[in-house]
Amino acid sequence: MDVTEAITTLRSMRRLKPDPVSDELVQKVLEAAIHAASGGNQQAWAFVVVRDAEKKRKIAEWYRDGLRLLFESGYGEPRPGDPAPTPEQEAAGERTRRSAQYLADHMAEAPVLIFACLIGDPSGETRHNARSGSSIYPAVQNLMLAARAEGLGTTLTTIHSFHDDEVKELLGIPSHVLTAAMIPMGWPMGRFGAGPRRPVREVTHIDEWGHPPNW
């Protein structure tokens, strides 16, 4: 598949069929992941592939509770001072919420859950910061693009982090390892395609903040 097609049609696929995904395909998407760059090429990453039904069931339960807590926190609602959302934005938001709820309700049925982890300093002296993700999320994007090319649906989610301690205990993940992302993967029910996006022009600044491009 052409790289532009993969990039522009990589929609988050939250409705997945329970049909199995082979080890060969898991291996293939992880092979794409590890080709990403990482700070100083340290490759301080680890991928925990969860197929065990009972573990998926527990993770699904914590995930569903995490989503409930997220929705209760007012996530995604306009903040004071934000412009009122357009009807289209309202509708898109509602669709995303429904689809997130679907994922949470059916998480245990996804054939594979992949945790993309970032290994930190075991002494705990250097903590991860807001830029640490530069050494793991490029790998996650590679993984999802490679899955897309195979027709496999994925979503990058971090909502497991509401019950991070429980997830890590269940999977035996050491405390200095960050569960940066959880990626449910499977054959999608829906179709790939571009999601709604603000145009490039609106998010680009030339040489100085607030100077839009003249193209």
Added chain:
Amino acid sequence: MDVTEAITTLRSMRRLKPDPVSDELVQKVLEAAIHAASGGNQQAWAFVVVRDAEKKRKIAEWYRDGLRLLFESGYGEPRPGDPAPTPEQEAAGERTRRSAQYLADHMAEAPVLIFACLIGDPSGETRHNARSGSSIYPAVQNLMLAARAEGLGTTLTTIHSFHDDEVKELLGIPSHVLTAAMIPMGWPMGRFGAGPRRPVREVTHIDEWGHPPNW
């Protein structure tokens, strides 16, 4: 270009020719960037494209100093308890350091520097954390893959952050906006290709940490 080829040959290109890069190509790689997913599809990103010679010169100066500070901090050297690096790892590390120094010494000659930014809460109540990068680095990876497909070299670096306040003041970037990554982009002197990586098997755990795959 095939997505697998783009992913597997996207090496960090730190030696760039000063030859110009058109606005059309800048637009094209940013178009790939904004197709990435972001938390709640908030698209809280901004891309600051720096072409101004004087601004590039100042950023290059701060960057060079940042690299000096990074090297002085012992970055990339084995930590107590780490296994001694193999001669191959030593050589690879030395090559990366030389190439990082080249980039720092020639930064101002890169035709374009792109800052990929993540817009935070203006009230400052919610701070970015280690997982915030899940809403910006996938976009950065898309950008770099799209550049690769055009034959353009890029590197994801965060070393500008040693002088982040100065960079933000120079470019007028508001305080609640994180300069998540700086991406110098230009026509590469070297050739694209795969970098050295640990095999997938060594970084994969099945159902539990420490359980390698049987494939």
